[in-house]
Every structure is written in C-alpha cells, then in structure tokens.
Amino acid sequence: MxxxxxxxxxxxxxxxxxxxxxxxxxxxxxxxxxYPGKAKNLKVLGLANPREWSPTDDDWKLPSDWxxxxxxxxxxxxxxxxxxxxxxxxxxxxxxxxxxxxxxLGSGDPKNMPVLRAxxxxxxxxxxxxxxxxxxxxxxxxxDLTEDVVKxxxxxFFQCTECRxxxxxxxxxIDTAEFTIIGRELLNLIGxxxxxxxxxxxxxxxxxxxxxxxxxxxxxxxxxxVDEIEAVNGIRIEPSFNRKGAEVLFVTPSxxxxxxxxxxxxxxxxxxxxxxxxxxxxxxxxxxxxxxGFFTSHEMMKRLNSKMYAEAKRxxxxxxxxxxxxxxxxxxxxxxxxxxxxxDFLEVPVSPITGTRFDNAAxxxxxxxxxxxxxxxxxxxLKLDASRNDNHIVTYHDSCNTARGMGxxxxxxxxxxxxxxxxxxxxxxxxxxxxxxxxxxSGLNNDEFMEMRMRGGLPRANAVRHVxxxxxxxxxxxxxxxxxxxxxxxxxxxxxxxxxxxxxxxVGNAMVMEGETERTTDLRGxxxxxxxxxxxxxx
Amino acid sequence: MDIExxxxxxxxxxxxxxxxxxxxxxxxxxxxxxxxxxNQFANPVGSTFxxxxxxxxxxxxxxxxxxxxxxxxxxxxRVRAVQSFAPSAALSFIFxxxxxxxxxxxxxxxxxxxxxxxxxxxxxxxxxxxxxAFDVYTGCRENLFEIKVAEIKRNTRRLLERxxxxxxxxxxx
Ligand code: SF4
Ligand code: SF4
Numbered sequence: 001m002x003x004x005x006x007x008x009x010x011x012x013x014x015x016x017x018x019x020x021x022x023x024x025x026x027x028x029x030x031x032x033x034x035y036p037g038k039a040k041n042l043k044v045l046g047l048a049n050p051r052e053w054s055p056t057d058d059d060w061k062l063p064s065d066w067x068x069x070x071x072x073x074x075x076x077x078x079x080x081x082x083x084x085x086x087x088x089x090x091x092x093x094x095x096x097x098x099x100x101x102x103x104x105l106g107s108g109d110p111k112n113m114p115v116l117r118a119x120x121x122x123x124x125x126x127x128x129x130x131x132x133x134x135x136x137x138x139x140x141x142x143x144d145l146t147e148d149v150v151k152x153x154x155x156x157f158f159q160c161t162e163c164r165x166x167x168x169x170x171x172x173x174i175d176t177a178e179f180t181i182i183g184r185e186l187l188n189l190i191g192x193x194x195x196x197x198x199x200x201x202x203x204x205x206x207x208x209x210x211x212x213x214x215x216x217x218x219x220x221x222x223x224x225x226v227d228e229i230e231a232v233n234g235i236r237i238e239p240s241f242n243r244k245g246a247e248v249l250f251v252t253p254s255x256x257x258x259x260x261x262x263x264x265x266x267x268x269x270x271x272x273x274x275x276x277x278x279x280x281x282x283x284x285x286x287x288x289x290x291x292x293g294f295f296t297s298h299e300m301m302k303r304l305n306s307k308m309y310a311e312a313k314r315x316x317x318x319x320x321x322x323x324x325x326x327x328x329x330x331x332x333x334x335x336x337x338x339x340x341x342x343x344d345f346l347e348v349p350v351s352p353i354t355g356t357r358f359d360n361a362a363x364x365x366x367x368x369x370x371x372x373x374x375x376x377x378x379x380x381x382l383k384l385d386a387s388r389n390d391n392h393i394v395t396y397h398d399s400c401n402t403a404r405g406m407g408x409x410x411x412x413x414x415x416x417x418x419x420x421x422x423x424x425x426x427x428x429x430x431x432x433x434x435x436x437x438x439x440x441x442s443g444l445n446n447d448e449f450m451e452m453r454m455r456g457g458l459p460r461a462n463a464v465r466h467v468x469x470x471x472x473x474x475x476x477x478x479x480x481x482x483x484x485x486x487x488x489x490x491x492x493x494x495x496x497x498x499x500x501x502x503x504x505x506x507v508g509n510a511m512v513m514e515g516e517t518e519r520t521t522d523l524r525g526x527x528x529x530x531x532x533x534x535x536x537x538x539x
Numbered sequence: 540m541d542i543e544x545x546x547x548x549x550x551x552x553x554x555x556x557x558x559x560x561x562x563x564x565x566x567x568x569x570x571x572x573x574x575x576x577x578n579q580f581a582n583p584v585g586s587t588f589x590x591x592x593x594x595x596x597x598x599x600x601x602x603x604x605x606x607x608x609x610x611x612x613x614x615x616x617r618v619r620a621v622q623s624f625a626p627s628a629a630l631s632f633i634f635x636x637x638x639x640x641x642x643x644x645x646x647x648x649x650x651x652x653x654x655x656x657x658x659x660x661x662x663x664x665x666x667x668x669x670x671x672a673f674d675v676y677t678g679c680r681e682n683l684f685e686i687k688v689a690e691i692k693r694n695t696r697r698l699l700e701r702x703x704x705x706x707x708x709x710x711x712x
Contacts, residue, residue: 032623099572105583107622108569213698220701259694430580447687454621454683462583485694492686494617 021116022123022138025148026155028055031451034158034444037198042191044202045300049191055154060147066190067145071128073189074121077182078129084182087174088125091118097166097176102437103159106455111156114166114176120152121179154192157183159452161441162295163400168433180442185297193296197443200292204304208287209254215284221257222282225267232525234517237274239282242315246281247352249312252323252369253290253481256502262484264523265324265502268511269369272504275513276353276381280321286311289328290481294335295443302339305331308366309343319349320366324502326401326441326480329368333406337363354379368402370479370503374411377418383512388522389420390529392475392506395467396425397460397487398435399480409433412479412503419510424471430463440486453486454493461494468495479503542644542657543600549643550600554593556642560635561588561615564628584618591615603664605671612668612675620679630676633669637662 033055042050048069051061063069078085097114099105104112111117119141126133126142133142143149162177187193200210207214213221219241226237240246252269256262273280286308293300312320322328336343346365349358356375358367376382396416402408409432416423430436439456440449467473476487476498487500509522520531546553562573562585573585591614598607619629640661647653 029623031621099575099581104569105572106618108565108573108584109623110566110568113568217701221697224697224701258697260696261693263697427580429578447690450683450687451621451623458618459580459583462587463580466580485690488693489686489690492689493621493682 021111022143026152028155031449033155034194034196034446034449037193037195041195041198041202045198045205047191047193047198048189051191055151060151060192062147062150062190066150069189070145070186073186074125077185081182083178087118087178088122090172091115091122091174094171096169096171100166100169102165102439102459103452103456106439106458107452112159117156117160118174118176118179120156121183124149150192153183154187157187158194158444161400161437161439161444161456163437163441164404165400165434165437168404184295188297194443196446197292197295201296201300201304204288204292208285208307210288210290210292211254211258213254213258213287218257218284218287225263225270229267229271232521232523233513233519235274235513235515237270239270241282241284243281244315246279246315247318248278248280249286249315249317249320250280250282250323251286251289251308251320253325253328254288255290255481255485256323259485261488261500261505262481262502264505264508265484267523268502268504268508269323271508271511271513272373275511276376278352281315281317283311283315289322289325291328291331292443294327294331298339301331301335305336306340309340313345318347320346321369321372322366323369324479324481324504326399326482329408330401330405332364332366351375353381368408370408370411370415373504373507374414377415384419384510385512386419386421386510388509388519388528389506390422392420392501393422393424393471393473394420394475394477395423395464395473397438397476397478397483398431399478399483400435400437400441402479403435404433415503415507416477419506424467424473426463426467430459436460436463438483438486438490441482445482445486454490457490458494461490464491464498465495468498474498475501477501477503477506540652542653542661545644545647545653546640547600550596552643553639554596556639557632557636558589558592560639561592561632564624564632587614587618599668608668608671609675612672613679616672616675617679620676621683626676630669630672633672634665636665
C-alpha cells in the first residue's frame, strides 16, 4: 500500500515539471483545453480532416502527410505575410513581454509567456528554414516538428486570446497574436480546431449567426424586447426587418439577441434608434456582427465578413452601423478593407441627425454605435437623466479589440460620463491600451475551459476588485458582446458584488424619451433610484 | 508567555518563509515573477499572496477567529483552486507552517522559553487551519461549477422563454 505522503513531500508534488520547455510535453486535463471541432461542423465549412477525436487521446488521427502539410503551409505563409517572417527573425528574447500576458500571470505556466508561445512555432521555423537551426538544432533553439509539437501548438494557441497586450511592451513590436493566428490556421490544415469556434462559424455560414437562430426566430426575439420596453416606459417601438431602401443597416452580435445581459443592451439600441427616428433596418440574414471565422483562418474571416456587405448591397442601404462588439471591430478596422473592401457601393457614413461625417470609416462604410451615440450626445440631441443610473457606481473595461485593436478609447468614456454620475477608472496599467483581457476572447468562452478562463481573467478581476474596495464600484460596463457573456461569470468567481452592463443599457436607462410614461424601473425591471417604494406598493 | 507571542516576534521571518514555500510550488521561471516586488496589478498573484499571508498570520497568531480567517484564506486558495494543482498540492502550504514555526523558534526551544508541548499544541492548531482551508477550497470548487451552470442559463434563458418552456417566470435567472 502506498504511504500517505508527509506535507513536506506534498509541496513538491505540484504539476509543474522541472524539465526545460522543449522537453516538457503538453498535458491535457479538464479545464485547460477546449473540445475539438465536430466533424459535421468541419464538413459545413469545408475544413480538412473531419473526424471525431479528443485531445486526451494518444492518436489524434492526423492525415498521413500531416508534417508535409504543416511545413508547406508555414512556407506559404512566410512568403505571404512579411510581418510573420520578420517576427520569426527579430525577437532578441529580452523578456519584456514575458509577464504581460494575463494567462501567464494567472496560471504561472511558462509556456503562457508570449515569448515562449511564439517560440513554439519559431523553434520549428529555425529547424526547417534556417541553416543554423538545421546544423546545430537545440543549441540554437531549433527542434523537429513532431506529433508532440502539434499537441503543444494546439494547447497553447488555444490558450491565447489574441489580445495583443504583449505586443505593446515589445521593443520591436512583435505581435504574438499573429503567431497564434497563424498557428491556428496551420492547425486547421490538419483538422485540429475547437468546436466553440467552428460550431458558431458553421452556424453563421449556414444560417447567418453563431447560434443558428433562424430568421423567424430572430424576429420573434426582437419582438419580445419591444414588449419589454413597452412595459418599462409605455413606448411601442416598431423595428423593421430586411427593408430595402432603408438608410442604414444595423448589425450586432447575435449574443445581444439571446444572451443576458446583452439583451438589455439591445433594448438600449432599439430605444435610441426609435427616439432619434433613424431610418434603419435589421437583417435576419446578416444577423451576426461577430466573426468566429477570425479565430479559424483569414479565409474564413473574409467569408463571414462579406455577408454583412452582401446584405447591405442587397438592401441598398447607404452605410452600416454596428453594435457593441469587440472582434467584429477588429475585423472591420484591421482587415475588412484589404480582404473585402473597399465597399464602394456604400456611402461614407453621415449622421442624419447631426450631419457629422465619419471620415474614419471612409472606406469600410461602417461605424460603431458608440461613436454614433457619442456624436449625438456631443451635439445635444439626446435628453438624458443620468440620475436614473445613480445606483450604479461604474467602472469601464476596455475590450482588447476596441481599445488595442482600433484605438477606441475616449468615445465610450464620454458616453458613460454623460449617462451616469459615478464613474471610476481602474488603475492605469490595466485600462485603455494596456487593458487586461477578459480571459475568454477569440473563441475561448466555452464552459469546459472554465479553469483556464478564471486564470486568464484574474488580472482583470483583480483590478475590478481594487475599485470595488476603494470606491464601492458595483457595475462593470463594457462594449463587447463576449465581455457581456463572460464577465458576469468572471465577477461571480472573483468579485461577486459587481454586475456587468453593456454601455447602451445604461444609455437606455438614462434616456428620457418623448411620450414616455413615468419610469419606475430600469431595463431589467429593477426599481430606479428613489423608486424602491413604488415597487413595494406594486407587490 | 504563550507560543503565539513568541511567533509574533518572528512575524516578518515567518511571512517570508511561508511566502517562499508557497511560491516554490510554481515553476522556476514563475517564482521570479511571483517574488518581484512590483506593482500589484503587474504581479497580481504574487502581491495577493504576499498581502494575504501577512493578514492570515496576524489573525492566526492573534484572535484566531474562523470567520475572520476564512475570507483571508480564500484570497490565496481561490487562486490555487483554479490552477493546475491537485487539491492536496493546492493546500499543502498550510501544513508547512509547522516546520516554519519550529525553525524560527529554534533558540526559544533551546533555551526552554518555549516547550515542546507548546509546539505540539501549535501544530494541532495548524491542523485546524488546514481543515478550515479544506472548507474554503471546496467552496471555491463548488463556486466554479455553479458559475458554469449560471452562464449556460444566461445564454439560453431567452431561447427557452421563446419556446415557452418558461412562462413569465422571472425568478429563473
Ligand atoms: S518583448 Fe519582443 S523581443 Fe523581447 S522577448 Fe518578447 S517578443 Fe522577443
Ligand atoms: S496576445 Fe494576449 S493572450 Fe496571446 S500571448 Fe499576447 S498577451 Fe497573451
């Protein structure tokens, strides 16, 4: 019988091995990986090697020529993306990026250091594409591409949220997110991907949105919200669907349509557009702003992005407004123009209410609802009663994609400060460009990955806890649908007294609409500040 | 003078040793990070551990109230409960306090200021702390499962509502 170990022995029995990283294989255990892509979803998307498999299996059922596929794929991408080639060669391993990754900070696993994450791919590049690596191997950090290396790639490229925080601190501007993007693309060539990414991508490809909600159901859901708004302020809103000739097409992540608390943010959009009398339409076909194709490959991202534009063309709108989302905007801001643009059949967005011309969107013809709303407020076009949000002591989480991906920093803060009276920033090294990721982006917001998500979200939550303790912050606001889905979970574990609100939910609370009945509750049906007694009488 | 009094005199040393013991359960590269005296937001785990350990010691060597200790232990254990440790490895640092106490009291023990019985008594107290830590750990793991369920519910409630599985049931959140 095994002896019960003494405590002094136990402390040595931790899972972290003491071998060098190259000799330490990836160990898949519950909570640290996402389930693999289902064969049926791969088939829908025309992706390679559809099969049923699990990362915990010894045999991953790779195609027989997997090594050739990967090396050719890498060569092709090195030729195609100059940045990749440069990033492969210029890292001096200074370590400035090492402790900047939220996954590393929360897990303590060295392979979550950005420099090491990139090295997983770079070591193979050295071996196969550099003379020194061919001759001297390990001595110069080169190694063979083996099945264990593939497993390691799968583990760590799906433990990176492509948030780019690390790149901010690299003196050479090396963007580890690009290694992850390319790494995932290569893995896709041999059928190694995760279902939480390919499932939604397949749904979006077939039905128009990640959840696969069909047109009639999508319309029903919106009509629910119309009823709920009417119950709150007596105003009946009549959104239109697939209406040709509308001035604007509005597209938002489908998370806003089915997942709380995004649903309340969506009510905010409906109220805003109604109040200003915007001539706009929803589409039940381009019913997804998010783009999980981005987490698969450049090609898949292009395919899903093109849908919004095809629909804008079909309906004959002038331009597109997009809802509160993160990666949707990274795609629009960083890639759309080169992959599907320029959208010459549309017009440069001009706000019909203020006359402001959004030249920043001159080529993509798509603006973010937060800049649209900020412009309305700046021009005094909205009647706002910020005291309706007085029960909220608010802080703001910059989504990596809107903040680092597109430099969208001040507009959301301007809107927030207009719709609520109590706003406190988190510490400077955790916000704006330096914001900490929610820990669940880039398709990692699945429940089987929960432990890793809690590790990755720890630095963000730690900063929220700080303002919670210092200023009594009880509300974490954000402008990203993934944030709205995952931050409540993160808060629930780390800072349970803090609730999550989309920015336009707070706008919807504060907006005084023409013809509204006396409001006693917010959009969640909870009493407005000072109305708590009314509420009791009702009961 | 009771043993706690003597231990309080060595608090800095105990804190440091206990912190070292806790951090040495991480890989070497990461021990360096955890020990870095940097900004609390740049090194969240290290600074949480450092502060919590000092607070736990104050309470444990002082009034030793379970209701005050549990939230302090929680600060450390909540982190360890989601990292890749077996439950035993996540909590083993607690028991290390026995060895640390004996080590710092070497002189007092030699000079008879602290008796071996006092030390045994203290060790039993540490075992009590270990049991409390076990409750905290279990609470964290239960929380982890609850949040999974709550997330799935949030993501699907509206669809269920539409399917009229839930009719006007606002308590379902
Ligand atoms: S900061 Fe840049 S150069 Fe330094 S190790 Fe990281 S990626 Fe390499
Ligand atoms: S992109 Fe973000 S998640 Fe990926 S290595 Fe860099 S900091 Fe970590």
